[in-house]
Amino acid sequence: MRHIISALVQNEPGVLAHVAGMFAARGFNIDSLVVGETENPDLSRMTIVVRGDDRVLEQVRKQLAKVVAVIRVRDFSGVAHVERDLMLVTIAVTAERRGQLMDLINIFRGRVVDVSPKSVMVQLTGPEDKVEAFIECCRPYGIKELARTGVIAMPRGVKE
Amino acid sequence: MAKAKQKKLKSAQKGKACTGAVIFRETLEAEGVDTIFGYPGGVVLPIFDELYESLDKFVLTRHEQGAAHAADGYARSTGKVGVVLATSGPGACNLITGLATAHMDSIPIVAFTGQVKTTLIGNDAFQEADVTGITRPVTKYNILVKDVKDLARIIHEAFHVARTGRPGPVLVDIPFDVSMAELAGTPDKQIRLPGYKPQLFGNPRQIQTAAKAINAAERPVIYAGGGVILANASDLLRQLAKQANVPVTTTLLALGAFDQENPLSLNMLGMHGAAYANFAVQDCDLLVAIGARFEDRVTGNLATFAPKAKIVHIDVDPSSIAKNVKVDIPVVGDAANILKELLKLVEHRPRTAWIEQIGKWKKQYPLTYDRKAGVIKPQYVIEQICEATKGEAIVATGVGQHQMWTAQFFRWSFPRQIISSGGLGTMGFGLPAANGAQRGNPDKVVVSIDGDGSFCMTMQELATAVNYSLPVKSMILNNGYLGMVRQWQELFFGKRYSATPIKSPDFAALARGFGATGMVVTEKSEVREAIEQSLATNGPVVIDFHVDPEENVWPMVPAGKSLHEMKMGPLA
Ligand SMILES: Cc1ncc(C[n+]2csc(CCOP(=O)(O)OP(=O)(O)O)c2C)c(N)n1
Ligand SMILES: [Mg+2]
Numbered sequence: 001m002r003h004i005i006s007a008l009v010q011n012e013p014g015v016l017a018h019v020a021g022m023f024a025a026r027g028f029n030i031d032s033l034v035v036g037e038t039e040n041p042d043l044s045r046m047t048i049v050v051r052g053d054d055r056v057l058e059q060v061r062k063q064l065a066k067v068v069a070v071i072r073v074r075d076f077s078g079v080a081h082v083e084r085d086l087m088l089v090t091i092a093v094t095a096e097r098r099g100q101l102m103d104l105i106n107i108f109r110g111r112v113v114d115v116s117p118k119s120v121m122v123q124l125t126g127p128e129d130k131v132e133a134f135i136e137c138c139r140p141y142g143i144k145e146l147a148r149t150g151v152i153a154m155p156r157g158v159k160e
Numbered sequence: 161m162a163k164a165k166q167k168k169l170k171s172a173q174k175g176k177a178c179t180g181a182v183i184f185r186e187t188l189e190a191e192g193v194d195t196i197f198g199y200p201g202g203v204v205l206p207i208f209d210e211l212y213e214s215l216d217k218f219v220l221t222r223h224e225q226g227a228a229h230a231a232d233g234y235a236r237s238t239g240k241v242g243v244v245l246a247t248s249g250p251g252a253c254n255l256i257t258g259l260a261t262a263h264m265d266s267i268p269i270v271a272f273t274g275q276v277k278t279t280l281i282g283n284d285a286f287q288e289a290d291v292t293g294i295t296r297p298v299t300k301y302n303i304l305v306k307d308v309k310d311l312a313r314i315i316h317e318a319f320h321v322a323r324t325g326r327p328g329p330v331l332v333d334i335p336f337d338v339s340m341a342e343l344a345g346t347p348d349k350q351i352r353l354p355g356y357k358p359q360l361f362g363n364p365r366q367i368q369t370a371a372k373a374i375n376a377a378e379r380p381v382i383y384a385g386g387g388v389i390l391a392n393a394s395d396l397l398r399q400l401a402k403q404a405n406v407p408v409t410t411t412l413l414a415l416g417a418f419d420q421e422n423p424l425s426l427n428m429l430g431m432h433g434a435a436y437a438n439f440a441v442q443d444c445d446l447l448v449a450i451g452a453r454f455e456d457r458v459t460g461n462l463a464t465f466a467p468k469a470k471i472v473h474i475d476v477d478p479s480s481i482a483k484n485v486k487v488d489i490p491v492v493g494d495a496a497n498i499l500k501e502l503l504k505l506v507e508h509r510p511r512t513a514w515i516e517q518i519g520k521w522k523k524q525y526p527l528t529y530d531r532k533a534g535v536i537k538p539q540y541v542i543e544q545i546c547e548a549t550k551g552e553a554i555v556a557t558g559v560g561q562h563q564m565w566t567a568q569f570f571r572w573s574f575p576r577q578i579i580s581s582g583g584l585g586t587m588g589f590g591l592p593a594a595n596g597a598q599r600g601n602p603d604k605v606v607v608s609i610d611g612d613g614s615f616c617m618t619m620q621e622l623a624t625a626v627n628y629s630l631p632v633k634s635m636i637l638n639n640g641y642l643g644m645v646r647q648w649q650e651l652f653f654g655k656r657y658s659a660t661p662i663k664s665p666d667f668a669a670l671a672r673g674f675g676a677t678g679m680v681v682t683e684k685s686e687v688r689e690a691i692e693q694s695l696a697t698n699g700p701v702v703i704d705f706h707v708d709p710e711e712n713v714w715p716m717v718p719a720g721k722s723l724h725e726m727k728m729g730p731l732a
Binding site: 009010013014017018021022025055058059062063065066067068069070071072 | 292293296297300301303304321353354355356477478479482483
């Protein structure tokens with residue numbers, strides 16, 4: 001099962017390497033790992049998308065919490081939350097088919113951020129499955145380049 | 161807290177420049193460090209210069225691996241934090257085996273390494289290595305000090321992390337310019353570490369559930385691991401076993417946590433454990449694991465491990481619980497704290513049938529060997545060492561058959577008695593670890609029972625023993641083989657002894673060359689006398705016992721098999 005894990009960590013060099021190394025050494029499968037500062041410049045938040053059964057996820061949470069620089073670990077499974085992934089994708093498209101592609105982009109509430117005679121660059125945000133559905137729809141046109149941030153997430157309501 | 165902050169460093173009061181090196185020395189003094197094992201080099205020159213007046217606290221080993229193992233042996237035998245100091249690059253790299261050994265067995269060590277100047281870091285400077293990067297997977301915590309104002313605090317944090325919770329090695333990397341830099345103002349000593357809060361007290365409800373399970377069990381077994389020794393909970397373990405009337409088996413690392421003369425003792429379990437310990441585990445209805453981690457050498461095939469048992473798991477490291485086996489009653493916390501609480505709740509039960517059954521297994525499957533053999537059996541040497549030292553010696557080992565025979569045939573009676581690399585299985589651990597144990601226990605007899613292969617890996621540490629008058633007795637069970645590997649080749653690879661026969665140097669002559677005493681024993685009749693003679697000799701001694709070359713360790717659970725599928729060997 002897919003889990004989104006959020007870890008509040010000390011904003012220090014080496015923490016990312018430590019966490020990434022621990023995941024590799026223990027054979028945990030990660031889909032994405034995002035790090036960024038929080039409202040407190042001493043703290044960063046890592047958001048990690050991991051796959052595994054309950055046993056594996058229990059170990060993921062415990063091993064993360066064991067890292068000295070990790071302050072708090074939270075698993076969003078079963079918790080009402082918002083998750084977002086941001087994608088930039090450059091799609092090959094000729095002038096004749098651009099209108100058709102624009103419809104698609106609008107359905108997904110994407111935004112065109114760059115245009116050239118043979119392509120458009122689209123910015124799209126949303127949960128992973130929405131982003132992935134858009135990618136599938138664009139494939140017939142031809143995807144020239146694609147970059148994603150990976151998922152970040154926050155619980156709904158004011159908590160913590 | 162405010163007090164610590166306000167108190168100036170002694171040197172600052174004296175008006176001497178307060179450099180990183182001075183902070184280093186004074187912070188170690190504040191931590192009560194009485195021994196540092198290490199080896200000098202370029203970027204640690206300022207620190208060594210600062211230690212010049214207190215060299216009585218310093219032990220110069222002949223290899224950094226030797227220093228790390230010595231600090232480990234010191235820590236295992238005394239319960240204090242072992243301290244190591246090495247230079248950057250090659251010096252730091254030579255520590256890795258020692259750090260990994262300590263990490264696997266949760267031994268508290270603080271290792272200090274010099275690092276190139278902060279301005280050179282990342283430039284592939286002379287003797288630069290990414291030491292925090294390299295040691296990340298083999299330490300509990302590590303950190304590079306970038307500013308002299310953080311040094312005192314980081315050193316205190318290092319000791320705190322090393323000795324609390326599940327202990328382990330911590331490495332502090334100190335660049336040359338940080339140890340040279342002068343600190344303006346008072347150093348910050350207040351530990352921060354917001355992400356580090358070991359859980360020390362067990363949840364009362366879980367403890368109650370565990371106590372109920374113990375009281376209700378008909379065939380319970382306690383499975384004690386190294387955590388019991390680390391938590392100084394051996395006395396409490398003995399009380400618990402007695403009060404609740406529950407037999408106790410231990411891992412290699414917990415030998416001595418329970419007195420083997422106690423009728424409730426089941427001796428060691430696992431791959432080369434006592435058959436009766438393994439049978440008891442396979443048949444028990446409740447397994448109470450304390451400070452143990454269900455490692456594969458202990459459990460055999462996990463799918464069929466303790467198949468009838470409910471499992472209680474007491475451990476200070478939450479990630480140890482339910483890592484390898486499904487646990488019914490987890491209790492997170494310090495073993496001593498939890499055992500104290502359990503003692504208020506557990507009651508004596510007769511369990512006559514169970515105790516009788518165990519007695520039968522003990523009679524039927526004792527640990528044994530061919531006592532009538534004319535040649536020197538390695539087990540015989542170990543029994544003689546045990547008798548000659550009245551079972552009171554601290555015993556270090558290398559890794560291999562001799563280690564397992566030592567575990568099986570020495571009579572363990574007190575905690576911190578065995579000094580052996582369990583988790584990593586590091587050959588070459590014996591002699592340097594014995595040096596460290598001897599340094600920490602000057603009044604005790606320290607013996608290293610070693611293999612001919614293992615001894616060769618770190619024999620340069622004989623020079624350390626001679627230089628510092630550490631009277632360690634190295635008893636080499638010389639079988640002419642990398643015996644444990646040969647045993648596997650004999651049993652599982654058609655006796656094709658690929659790269660396991662070894663021709664050793666003349667160990668006695670070598671010992672004399674180092675300035676130690678050397679002896680050779682080739683006759684069974686000379687064994688005891690040689691041991692007595694070595695114990696009566698001042699200073700380090702090496703005895704080269706020419707033992708039966710192809711003796712095997714029995715019983716044995718073949719890798720991947722269940723504990724009850726153990727092979728008993730020819731005598732059973
Ligand atoms: C550093 C290291 N290298 C290799 C091994 C693999 N190994 C385990 S036991 C053993 C043989 C040990 O030989 P010896 O020290 O003579 O002990 P014996 O088994 O003969 O008693 C080897 C090579 C190891 N444990 N450690
Ligand atoms: Mg050998």
